[in-house]
Amino acid sequence: MSFATVTESDVVKGVYIVEPTAFGDSRGRFVESYRRSWFPHGREMVQSNRSDKIASTVVGLHYHLHQADYWYFTKGDSLVVLHDLREGSPTDGATLHLEIGEADGRGVFIPPGVAHGFAALTDLTITYMVDQYYNPEDELGVAWDDPALQADWRLSEPILSDRDKKNPLRADIPPGRQPYWGLRT
Secondary structure (H helix, E strand, C coil): CCCEEEEECCCCCCCEEEEECEEEECCEEEECCCCHHHCHHHCCCCEEEEEEECCCEEEEEEECCCCCEEEEEEECEEEEEEEECCECCCCCCCEEEEEEECCCCCEEEECCCEEEEEEECCCEEEEEEECCCCCHHHCEECCCCCHHHCCCCCCCCCECCHHHHCCCCHHHCCCCCCCECCCCC
């Protein structure tokens, strides 16, 4: 038995939003935050990571040609921005904004080729799982503020890493680094 509702996004194909059921009493709460069977192709997650960010931080936009991610925010509130970079995808060029935080307990599955980032609306903690071990050749990025992406980060003075400040515009993604539909969905 699974204690979650899993829905494919109607904005970006292959992105799944998980709305788990929380169980609690005076001692606290329990949430089943991830189950492999919730997602197509039964992708096995092989690594889990935790990241703590201060309010006003923007992470991304990052993307991978081969790796899928599953994000779950355990503390604080975020604005998740997802943009479909997959050439030939039925949702190529679409941008999805999701407010996700500890109170709603939602998770999000992000397939390869979908650029992903988040704004820390408060101090936050994200745990995320990936289905590939870290590979620097598959750590790619696109400019977080590219007007073509129509991302509204809702922050007046975002804090970014040097790496994220240098990501190219979508139109300038180098040959061989442009994801395409069906690469590994």
